[in-house]
Amino acid sequence: MVKNIQRRINSSSTGNLKTRWIPPYIMLTPGIVLITFFFLLPLTLMVIYSFYTRVLGGSIEPIFTLDNYLRALTRPLYLKIIFRTLWLALVTTIITLVLSYPLSYFLARTKSKHKNLLVLAVLFPFWTSIIIRSYAWLVLLGNKGVVNSVLAGLGLPKVQLIWNETGVLFGLVQILLPYMILPLYASISGIKESIEESARTLGAGSLVTFMRMTVPLSLPGAATGALLVFISAMGSFLTPALLGGPSQIVIPMLIYEQIAILNYAFAAALSMILVFIVLIIVILFDRLVGLERLGGIYG
Template identity: 40%
Template sequence: MRNLFSIGRHPVWLTVPSLLLLLVALGYPLAQVVLRSFTDPAIGLDNYVWFFSRPVNLTVFWRTFEVAGWVTILCLVLGYPYAWMMTAVGPRMRLLLILCVLVPFWVSGVVRTLAWVILLQDSGVINRGLVALGFEKVRLIRTPLGVIIGMTQVLLPFMIMPLYAVMRSIDLRLVQAARSLGARPTLAFVQIYLPLSLPGVFGGAIIVFILGLGFYITPALLGGPRATMLSTLAQQQVLQQLNWGRGGAMGVILLVSTLVLLAVAARFTRRRYQITGGSK
C-alpha cells in the first residue's frame, strides 16, 4: 500500500497507463505506416514518386482539399448566425437550439449518412421534388456536390459549438457603446463583434477542415468513383490491392497535410493574440 500512496507524490506516474496505451495503439501503428511507405515493396521513395506522378492521384488530392474547404465555408455561413442566435434568445428557446445541435452530434455518422443516401438517390425525395416543380433531375449521389451536402450536415455541430462558446463570453455592452457613439449597426458588427468572435471562427474552421480532410464514411457512401477522396483511395490500396506501401504513402501525405495545417493555424492564432494584446 505504501507504493500506492507514493504514486500521488509523482504525478507523472498517473499518466503512464494512458501513455503506454498510446504507444502501443497509436505510436507503433503510425511508425508501421511510415516505415512501410518507404520500404514496401522496395526501400526508397518509389511510393511517393508514384503518387505524385499519377494525374488521377493528384485530382483526388486536390478534390479532398476542395471538398473540405467548401464544407468549412458552408458550415461557417450556416453556423455563425445560428451560434449568434443561441446567445440572443431566452433560456427555453436556447435549450431547443442546443438540442438541435447536440442530437446530430451524438447520433452516429453512419446513420446520418444513411439518411442522406435515401434523400439524395436518383429517385429520392429531392429529385422527385425537383421534377414535380418542373426542374430537371440533378445527379447528387456519387458526385462531389452530394458529398459536400452530406458532410456539411454531419460536421456543422463541430462549427457551432466553438462559435457559441466564444460568442457567449462576448460583452455585448461593447457593441452598445459603439452604437451610442454613433456607429451604425453594420459598422458596430464589423468593428466590434466580428473581431471578438474570430477565435471561435478560427477554432471551428480548423476543426471542421481537419475532420473534413480525413473524413471517410460520408464520402465512401455518398461519393462514387467521381467523388473519391484521399481516405477512400488509401483504404482501397490497402484492403483491395493489398498494396501497403502505396496506401501507407497516401496515409503519410494525409497526416503531414493535417499537421502542416495545424502548425500554420497555431502560428496564425498566436500572432493574432499578440496584435490584440491578448485581449484580456
C-alpha cells in the same frame, strides 16, 4: 502537532503532496503505454513502411525508396485525388462557416427561454451516427428520393443530387456543421453585449459595429471551427463513399483501396501525406490562435 499541520500546508501549497497515495508517474503509466504502443508505434511503423519498396509479385521489401511519395505526388490520377480531397475540405469549411455564423449569433444572443433546447438541437446530429445521416441523405436526395419524388409530383424534371460533388458536399456540410456552430457559439457568447453597445453609443452603425467589433472578436471561435471541420473533412471516408460514389474518390478511400490490393507501402505514404497536410493546418492554427483553445469545446 502545529508543526505537522504547518508542514502539510506547506507541502500541499507547493503542489507536491509528500504523502501521495499513488505516485503521479504510476497513474500516468497506463496512458503512456497505450499511446506509445497503439498510437505512436503504428505511426512510426507507417513512416518506415512508406519508404519500403514493393517488389514484383507484390510483397513489400525493406529497400529504401522515394517511389511511393513520387508516385502519389506526380501521377495525375493521384494528384487529382489529393486536390479533390483538399478542395472538398476547403469548400465544406467555407460553406459551414457562412451557414453557421448567423445561426451561432442567434443562439448566443437570443433571449428565448428555450435556448438550452436549441443548443441541444445543434448537438443532436453530432451524436447521430454518420452512417445514419449519410443514409438519410441518400433517402432525401437519391434518384427515387424525397426531393426527386416531390419534383416529379410537381411535374418538374429529375435532378442528380447524389453520386457527385453536390451529394458529398450536402453530406459533409450537414455532418460537420455542429463542429463549426459550437465553437462559434461559445466565442460569440463570450463577447459582452456591452462592448457592442458602447460602440453603438460612440456612433458606430450596427453594420460597422458588427464588422469591426463582433466579427474580429469571434475570429478565434471561427478558426477553431474551421480547423475541426477541415480536419474532419480531410479524413472522412463514409460520406464520400456513400454519397459520392466512384466519381468522388478522396485520399481516405484511396488508402483503403491500396490496402485492399495489399500495397501497404503506398497506403502508408498516402497516410503520411494526409498527416502532413493536417499537421500544417494544426501548426498554423497553433501559431494564430493557440492549440489550447481546442480544449474548451468539450469542457
